[in-house]
Amino acid sequence: MINGLETDNDRVAEGxxxxxxxxxxxxxxxxxxxxxxxxxxxxxxxxxKTVPLVADTDVLxxxxxxxxxxxxxxxxxxGPLQAxxxxxxxxxxxxxxxxxxxxQVIPLKxxxxxxxxxxxxxxxxxxxxxxxxxx
Numbered sequence: 001m002i003n004g005l006e007t008d009n010d011r012v013a014e015g016x017x018x019x020x021x022x023x024x025x026x027x028x029x030x031x032x033x034x035x036x037x038x039x040x041x042x043x044x045x046x047x048x049k050t051v052p053l054v055a056d057t058d059v060l061x062x063x064x065x066x067x068x069x070x071x072x073x074x075x076x077x078x079g080p081l082q083a084x085x086x087x088x089x090x091x092x093x094x095x096x097x098x099x100x101x102x103x104q105v106i107p108l109k110x111x112x113x114x115x116x117x118x119x120x121x122x123x124x125x126x127x128x129x130x131x132x133x134x135x
Contacts, residue, residue, distance in 0.1 A: 025065055031073075031096055031106075032059040038094055038108055039075050045122050046083030046114040053077075053092050053108040061096055061104055072097045077108075085114040 002011045002018075032038060032055045040050040053075075063071065077092035085091065092108040117125060 026062050027065055028060045028062050030058050031061050031071075032094065034058050035111075037111065039092070041077055041092055041110075042080035043083050043085055043114050044080040045117050045125060046081075046085060047117060048112075048114045051081065051085050051091070051114050052111040053094075054111045055094075055106055055108060059104075059106050061098070063098060064101065071099075075108075081114075083114050083116040085110050087111070087113040 002014045005011045005014055034057050035054050037052040037054055039053050041053055043049060043051050061071075074095040074097065075092060076095060081091055087110055089110050090107050091110050094106040094108055095103055096106065097103045116122075
């Protein structure tokens, strides 16, 4: 109900005007498709060095028409991820920020499992890390 207007006809007309404005000025856009690899997360002590990150479902956001240029995407996760990583585990978030439109957080999951390296392989990885990353 639209308050402040005197008649039912005025309220109906104003409601109609607002609905038309919303449908004319905004549109739903798919920003991530189900199963689409959004990014790769680094994995520490895993048999694979990275794991693909995917969304469970198609993700729609309502954006002002022609707002794609004002949308920013930020990947958030605490990394590198520690192996083992289980397939389907929620390991990251994709934050979609719209200028003057708030933000939406999309959970991202590991597309595949990443098993832990064996004891000897972990020691080799640690040695390589310290030998190659000296300041």
